[in-house]
Amino acid sequence: MMKTLTLTCGLVLAAGLAGCGPPRKDPAIVAYEQFVAAVRAGRADAVWTLLAPRSREVLTQKLGLAPDAAADVVRERLAVRPGAELELDFPRKARIDVALSSEDRHVVIAPLAGREVRLSVVRVGGDWRIDLFTSPGAAGS
Numbered sequence: 001m002m003k004t005l006t007l008t009c010g011l012v013l014a015a016g017l018a019g020c021g022p023p024r025k026d027p028a029i030v031a032y033e034q035f036v037a038a039v040r041a042g043r044a045d046a047v048w049t050l051l052a053p054r055s056r057e058v059l060t061q062k063l064g065l066a067p068d069a070a071a072d073v074v075r076e077r078l079a080v081r082p083g084a085e086l087e088l089d090f091p092r093k094a095r096i097d098v099a100l101s102s103e104d105r106h107v108v109i110a111p112l113a114g115r116e117v118r119l120s121v122v123r124v125g126g127d128w129r130i131d132l133f134t135s136p137g138a139a140g141s
Helices: 002-017 027-041 044-049 053-062 071-077
Strands: 105-112 115-124 127-131
Touching: 027 044, 027 105, 027 115, 027 127, 044 071, 053 071, 053 127
Parallel strands: none
Antiparallel strands: 105 115, 115 127
16 A cells, blocks of 8 residues: 555656756747857858748849759858857847747847847748748738
């Protein structure tokens, strides 16, 4: 009887503590932090992967390449300067602007060069990707 009571109490306690870990970060913040880390490291491959499809299309156009240009060609032409004007606390202080966010689009607010910037992060399939060319205030984007 004592073993059953101890086991039952242990299971109840374990079940109660299962949700007591640190709060999960918003997946848009995680994508944003990965993007910032890739830019800081100068990793164009990772930057490209973390971009939303529309951002990839616009960058391909801005680089003067054909729409069907191979991703490696675009990545070769994409210049990512390590440490590009990013403050050390850039990812740590990032937060979500709930008023401008929706289920598939979150707006991340973060400090940059002494001011706050807003960046759209969109859900693409099950992943969150950076949308560089959509205004964070654009409704329904």
